[in-house]
Amino acid sequence: MRPKNVVAYLRVSTGRQVEEGASLDNQEGACGDWVFRQGARLMKQFREEGVSAKTLNRPQFQEMIKYIKEHASEIDIVLVYQIDRLSRSVPDFVDVVRLLNSLGIELRDCSSQLEAGESDELIQTIQAALAQHDNRLKSKRVIENMKRQAAEGHRMHVAPIGLRNVRDALNKPTLEAVQPDADKIAYLLTEFAKGIYTKAELLREARHIKLTQKNGKEMSYQYLDKMLRQPIYAGLEKSTLTDGQIVTSTFAGIVPEWVYYTNQQLLDSRQVNKTEGYQNIHPDYPLRRFLTCDNCGNPLRGSASTGRNGKKYPRYHCNNPDCHSVFIRPDDLHKQFLEHLANLKPDMDRLKLVQSIIIRVWRDEISSILARRKKVQKELDSLTDRRLDIAEKFVAGDITKSDKIELTNRYNNQIRTMKTEIAKLDNMAGVKEKAVDYSISYISNAPELWSSASPELRQIYQRMIYPEGISYNLQTNEFGTARMSVLYTVANIKKDPSKTEESLMVTPAGFEPAIFRMRT
Numbered sequence: 001m002r003p004k005n006v007v008a009y010l011r012v013s014t015g016r017q018v019e020e021g022a023s024l025d026n027q028e029g030a031c032g033d034w035v036f037r038q039g040a041r042l043m044k045q046f047r048e049e050g051v052s053a054k055t056l057n058r059p060q061f062q063e064m065i066k067y068i069k070e071h072a073s074e075i076d077i078v079l080v081y082q083i084d085r086l087s088r089s090v091p092d093f094v095d096v097v098r099l100l101n102s103l104g105i106e107l108r109d110c111s112s113q114l115e116a117g118e119s120d121e122l123i124q125t126i127q128a129a130l131a132q133h134d135n136r137l138k139s140k141r142v143i144e145n146m147k148r149q150a151a152e153g154h155r156m157h158v159a160p161i162g163l164r165n166v167r168d169a170l171n172k173p174t175l176e177a178v179q180p181d182a183d184k185i186a187y188l189l190t191e192f193a194k195g196i197y198t199k200a201e202l203l204r205e206a207r208h209i210k211l212t213q214k215n216g217k218e219m220s221y222q223y224l225d226k227m228l229r230q231p232i233y234a235g236l237e238k239s240t241l242t243d244g245q246i247v248t249s250t251f252a253g254i255v256p257e258w259v260y261y262t263n264q265q266l267l268d269s270r271q272v273n274k275t276e277g278y279q280n281i282h283p284d285y286p287l288r289r290f291l292t293c294d295n296c297g298n299p300l301r302g303s304a305s306t307g308r309n310g311k312k313y314p315r316y317h318c319n320n321p322d323c324h325s326v327f328i329r330p331d332d333l334h335k336q337f338l339e340h341l342a343n344l345k346p347d348m349d350r351l352k353l354v355q356s357i358i359i360r361v362w363r364d365e366i367s368s369i370l371a372r373r374k375k376v377q378k379e380l381d382s383l384t385d386r387r388l389d390i391a392e393k394f395v396a397g398d399i400t401k402s403d404k405i406e407l408t409n410r411y412n413n414q415i416r417t418m419k420t421e422i423a424k425l426d427n428m429a430g431v432k433e434k435a436v437d438y439s440i441s442y443i444s445n446a447p448e449l450w451s452s453a454s455p456e457l458r459q460i461y462q463r464m465i466y467p468e469g470i471s472y473n474l475q476t477n478e479f480g481t482a483r484m485s486v487l488y489t490v491a492n493i494k495k496d497p498s499k500t501e502e503s504l505m506v507t508p509a510g511f512e513p514a515i516f517r518m519r520t
Contacts, residue, residue: 004076006035008045009064011085013052024049027081034079034110043075056092065099072103082111143241149173150241151405153250153412157239160230161185161214168250175232175251184211186254189233193262199224201454228267234260236416248412256423257416284314284330286458287337290466293318294473294480295325302330318474325474333472334451340479341446344465351443373425380418387411 010027024047035042044067048060056062068075078100080086086107087093100107146156155173159165162181168174188211192202199221206219213223231238231246235253238246282288285302292299298320304312317327387408394404450461462469464485471480 004038004040005043005074006040006077006079007043007064007068007075008035008079009048009061009086010045010081011048011051011058011060013050027085030081031079031110034108040077043071052088055089056087056096068100068103068105072105075103075105077106077108079108079110081109083109147241148405150237150239151247151409153237153248155232155237155249155251156241160232161227162254163232163251172250174249177254181211182254184209185227185233189228189255189259189263192228192266193259195262195266198454199228225267228263231260236260247409248416257420258423261420283455285316286455287333287462288316290459290462290469291316291333291472292469293320293323293325294471294478295475296320296323297471298323299469300472328474328477332477336477336479338447338451341450341465344446345444369425373422376418376421376425380415380422383411383415383418387415 008028008031010024010031012024012027028045028047031045032042046060046064046067048058051058051060064078068078083093087096097107149172150156155165155175159175162178162185163175164178166174166176184206187209188202188206191197191205192199197205203219203221203224206224211219213219227233232249232251233253234255234257235249235251236246236257237249238244282302284304287300288302289299296318298318300316301319302314302316304314306312314330315327316330316333318325390399390404390407390411393399394401399407446461446465450458453461466482467485468483470482472478473480
């Protein structure tokens with residue numbers, strides 16, 4: 001009688017199992033001893049390392065099944081170290097046993113103390129069921145631990161582009177920036193927060209600065225959208241592990257929090273406009289709804305009619321169906337508007353006057369901003385100290401772990417609010433210092449800036465001059481009169497020889513630079 005032929009399957013899923021004595025070498029030794037004691041012959045063994053038994057989709061396991069089917073007539077036994085090495089799912093285990101039975105092959109467990117007749121399919125199925133139950137308990141504990149760490153701001157997911165997963169000094173999972181991608185991403189996120197880019201324009205800019213996807217492919221529209229929606233770039237975590245709530249990450253981020261929140265508002269508002277089925281800002285008709293019909297007062301709209309030959313004929317026309325005003329081609333109207341802007345340019349003396357007024361107003365505003373920032377920073381330092389006290393009290397045993405987590409999250413939320421306000425104040429101060437020269441430059445070069453600007457930026461420029469829009473006569477092709485922004489009003493004041501330069505420089509009541517009033 002020939003000795004029984006054995007095929008052995010060895011598997012380990014984690015390094016922890018190696019520490020617990022279930023390494024592949026230990027399994028191989030135990031299976032070899034069993035084969036020797038039984039007087040059997042080992043035909044082949046399959047080693048599976050670092051693979052879970054939750055499913056049967058394992059490389060070496062599939063190779064073993066293929067080998068068994070090809071040599072079924074020669075194989076008597078499939079040997080495993082323990083039943084859970086083969087499968088930790090009862091349905092999968094039953095399928096494997098059914099296959100082996102159909103081929104006339106016996107399944108044995110070398111760690112079992114039962115004799116061959118006792119180690120039947122029922123006992124093995126019970127062992128598989130226990131393994132499956134143990135798996136579920138482990139999964140539950142793992143998820144609970146991940147949720148607890150996520151609530152404390154530790155990174156529990158794969159890092160997005162521009163960041164990488166690392167461990168901090170306490171061996172907790174966190175992130176760090178990867179250059180130069182991190183700087184490129186920070187630049188794009190901050191630029192989008194200014195509200196002057198469409199996503200299509202931002203995509204072109206991303207490709208221009210050669211920012212690719214994580215897999216090295218060219219940046220796509222969908223990938224860019226996910227990047228704009230990713231809170232971790234602002235040092236914030238939001239996932240199923242945090243129950244959809246935003247928590248402060250242990251990773252500081254690469255942009256201020258206000259950039260993230262501003263971008264979400266922009267994305268959400270533009271999504272609303274998109275779902276309404278109407279393109280809010282059309283690149284071919286930047287003056288629509290800005291100009292009103294001089295005949296009936298309704299906004300002008302832009303659209304294109306289709307001729308018999310299928311050619312499109314774009315035009316501006318009145319939005320009122322009862323108004324019988326004519327229409328005008330966009331190229332003609334845009335040319336007239338540029339000429340209109342050129343006629344509004346004040347002389348150099350007026351520009352110097354405006355610059356002096358703006359500097360005087362903003363000098364006071366910046367002082368107020370810096371005073372507010374100093375106060376907020378003091379409050380932030382106090383909150384940070386109190387958060388440190390919580391950790392010390394927990395170490396001393398004065399508070400429980402649940403109290404520590406609750407108090408820490410409370411202070412983290414307050415600290416996040418303070419940091420956001422400081423970032424906004426810093427941004428306002430920086431912008432105001434630069435905006436003096438920019439405002440003067442705009443008044444001097446309005447036609448050039450408007451003609452080369454993006455559709456969204458054109459809308460901003462138009463409102464900088466006429467906050468409420470301006471009327472246009474489609475019959476005479478003339479612009480009407482309208483209230484101009486204070487910036488232009490002051491710039492176009494005709495100097496009265498009887499007044500001194502100082503009296504002209506008195507700040508007009510309610511004066512506020514139009515660029516900031518419009519963007520708030």
